[in-house]
Amino acid sequence: MPIHERSLIESERVLRKERLVIDGIDVSGDWNLIILPRTVEDYDLDFAKEIMESPDGKTIQQCYQCSYCTASCPVHNYWDDRYNPRHFIYLARLGMVDELQKRVDVMWRCVSCHKCTHRCPKGVLVEDVLKVILRVMYKRGLIGDYPSKKFDQFFTESVLEYGRIEDGELLFGWMEKQGYKIKKDPILRKPIPFFSDIPRWLKDMVSKPIKEGNISFIMLNAKHMLFHPRTKEWNKFKQVLRRVMEEEGALAKGG
Amino acid sequence: MGIIGKRVAYYPGCSLEGASRAYDVSTRIVVKELGLELDYLEDYNCCGAMESKNVTFMGTMLLNARNMSLALKRGHKVIVAPCNGCSFSLQRAEYFLETDRKVFEKVNELLKEGDVDPLDEIPHTYHLLEWLYNEAGPQKVKERTVRPLKGLKVANYYGCLYTRPHFYSRTYAHAGGNGEERPRKRETADDDEHPFYMNELLEAAGAESVYFEPMHTQCCGGPHSLSDEDVSKKFVMMILQTAKRNGANIIATECPLCHASLEMYRYRLMLEGIEDVDVPAAYFTQLLGLAFGYSVDDVKLKDNLSDPIPVLRRLGIA
């Protein structure tokens, strides 16, 4: 029997027993450690199919696992080598969902720099494909609310609501989601940065224009925070957009 | 030169009308000085940036198609966007609309439902930098320069999406081959792995470019600058330290998202006592504006969190 590399044995698969009896014979002592098999029992081809059916996911079929993408990836190279686009593509194409799930803690870390897509010798839209994989995983409940997902959703729903985004709303709204106490005015419920419990860098950042008397900058941003910039001819289009997103299962769960 | 058009639709994007207004204001100055014209795309909507595409494919197509439709309605076949994220989003939509008939038809159907004119053709989007380089170019910049950026050692930071991916940006290597192997290539596009348009424009204005590869197109953490602080911080640190150690006294940017990320993390890294990260950032249009004789206030240099004014003052540029 081959000896598995220690790193391939997850602790969940190791069973240790004080006493072990097999066919009436007490083998404790010699055979008290059992490693459960890690055999793949099937592929989840529906999962793979859903990825391939998305226009931005179909190039997954063109991959030949050369790993040009992974070799180019800054997250892989400078952050965590467990982030491996080539490997994710391979797993997704076969529908090896449990293997993908083992990597959910890194899978979302793509910073969308597009070196992978740009350089892929086979024309796989790697970045898009990886995002589709995440999208499908999220839809199927295979991955939880990972940080960038929360931000993407927050951002997209702001666009859906107003047609435009507003930097202050994004920044303070996000900080609030991170658990910072953001003080809001009682009437419009808009954030008041200076009385909020926010990190020093952010306070300094906000107070710079005030210190320097950059009045027009303050006025512009205050105006935007109070009156969210919005696209005027938006309502009808918004309805269509909302429906499309509903059909794609893209609206926030329960929202 | 001169094959894109002197008068184009201007898609500033949300950021440029808010916290990054300095880029918008300085862009308008530079464009005017170089004898070009921007036609503001009235009532545009957000392009979805790098976020909504991760949530909804068709929704993101629609957001961009609506903007394209607005441009066509105003008689434009060319859209110029100063933001890497916006130009990426529009070009990405362009790619799918051009290459996937089903997507194109579906988008048009949905546009009609939303009371937006369907697309009878697909306008092309150019990044501001590509447009300026091709329609005005270094020579024109040189002619207009009244206050050369002498002594300014610039690290030209292009970010990711100005040149990548070639499917959307249509960039390709300028050297080697005849370039015709890429069916969607664009004559006006910058070099994909070694972009140089910003270098040449700023050099024409008297600045000196420092060696900045490969960090000139390395990611700043961009779309994850709020949601993944650890990665962003590390990436920005690498970029800033490379700039500083290669002798730069300023980083020139051409994307509001990159700019914000660099400035924000620069300050946070400095608070943490990290060395060699204190290079300030300015939009390349702000620097060109100064070269064309405009003041610090004209190009809104006070808006820059990283405060490049002292460096510029010391060199007698501002």
Place this chain on the structure above:
Amino acid sequence: MTKSVLVIGGGPAGLSAARALGKLGVPTVLVEKENKLGGRPVLESYHTLIPRKMTPSQVLGPYIEDVQSNDNVKVMLGTEIETCEGEAGDFKVSLSNGEKLEVSAIVVATGFQHFDARRKGELGYGIYPDVITNLQLEQMFSKEGKLYRPSNGELPKRVAFVFCVGSRDRQLGVTNVHCCRYGCALSGLQASEIREKYPEVDVFCYYMDVRTYGTWEYPFYWAPQEEYGVRYVRGRIAEITFNPADGRLRVKHEDTIVQRPAEIPMDLVVLVLGMEPSPGTKKVAKILGLKQDPDSRFIVPSDESGSNIRSNKEGIFIAGACKGPIDIESSMAEGEAAAMEVLNFLGAKVTV
């Protein structure tokens, strides 16, 4: 009268050689062991030939006709050679039917045989009816026009192709270490044909490398994936078992990319067979004293000549799969090249 040229073997290479010689007016004798011309593709009812996706009758039919209708070519079916004496320009050959021939030159085109999959007991061929060879799959297509599981006659939900059965295999000794050269491409084609006709059937190719060289790359490697959705899994199937609970096979392998052992249910498993020198090739090589590769026993060309058509014996030329795995098109081209070499050897002058 000039002496005849002897062509041994009536497959693609031998047919092409005899046809070319006949057309150029050279008296030729074509001996073929079987009772029919055309070689493996015709005898074994291949369905579609790589790389041009034509049928054996489309490709070889006109050649057979040309050979049979040409007065310069004498075809002797059901005949083998027994002995050969003499030297270049003057060979004395005795045949299994008792006839003796005097020939000036010989073209050997004795071909290959398929690997016998039963030698790989772990793959269950001959034990589980749903484990078949790619040759049987060809015949399913060509003779019955449908895909089914031999065990119950139903359409399989999943088909697996097991690459390199009897190829690149040191387990079988030194005889089968070579690559079969056609298997990857044919599997790509067969898999595509299945997917085209039965889109509901999922097809998997288990590979170590995919060797669809040259212009075969797109049609037989990428088209199966991009156009037909065939899935490629990197891992060599080590064992095929049968699960009585669901009546399906299990293909056992290590998925090398995931680094995990895997046992995947399959309904039909197709073994992609390697090529070996045919018994005729080995026999003829011995009779004529031709040099063979010490491992695979394929005939090898002369060390002295740059031409891979010339054997180590003057006046004897070798073409096609008797020299090693080769595709049908190239085999035919080699037959024609051999005819040219014969003309050159004979010093024949062709007037135009």
